[in-house]
Amino acid sequence: MTVGSVELADYLGPAKFETEMAEAITESGVATGLAWTPVGGDILFIEATRMPGSGKLLLTGSLGEVMKESAQTALTYLRSQAKALKLDFSDSEKQDIHIHVPAGATPKDGPSAGVTIVAALASLLLQRLVRSDVAMTGEISLRGRVLPVGGIKEKVLAASRAGIKHVILPEQNRKDWVDVPAEVRQKVKAHFVRHIAQIFPLALRPK
Secondary structure (H helix, E strand, O other): OOOOHHHHHHOOOOOOOOOHHHHHHHHOEEEEEEEOOOEEEEEEEEEEEEOOOOOOOOEEEEEOOHHHHHHHHHHHHHHHHHHHHHOOOHHHHEEEEEEEEOOOOOOOOOOOHHHHHHHHHHHHHHHHOEOOOEOOOEEEEEOOOOEEEHHHHHHHHHHHHHHOOOOEHHOOOOOOOOOHHHHHHHHHHEEHHHEHHHHHHHEEOOO
């Protein structure tokens, strides 16, 4: 007797976990991140938008304190580099920025979304789309450094399952790349970065 994927549900019941799949990014302000969970790696989407307001930063999606701090750090870094990046913050006191991570019923925390948040914000402010085939992970500092994070193997495996072709990882996590199965390393290209400025040419499409 042969059991195929169609018959699996009859024997095992409905799937308990669904794998998030990469999607075509068609709007600025959206970036794909990599996350670690107790059941393995996963991809997540970070969304940013801007609207008339009073200069507030709004954060939603059941974010923990560390992740909220990453969002504040990302925005502060971009403001400090506004001239170099050609960002216009002249009307920032009249605009609110809202960052949201979907699947709001699921708590999210940790510093590894820092690079994804800064990419989503840069995409929004520069009006440049993030590449759909790129996902990223890494902690950021106010000086623009990209710091190492955990769960690299699980995150890259999740990227591969989702159809991602390129991952942006902290330079200090290069040693963890060898833990990723060889067949996955052949399908997914890793880009190792030390500084936030290196992320933009890798992640953002030309305007």
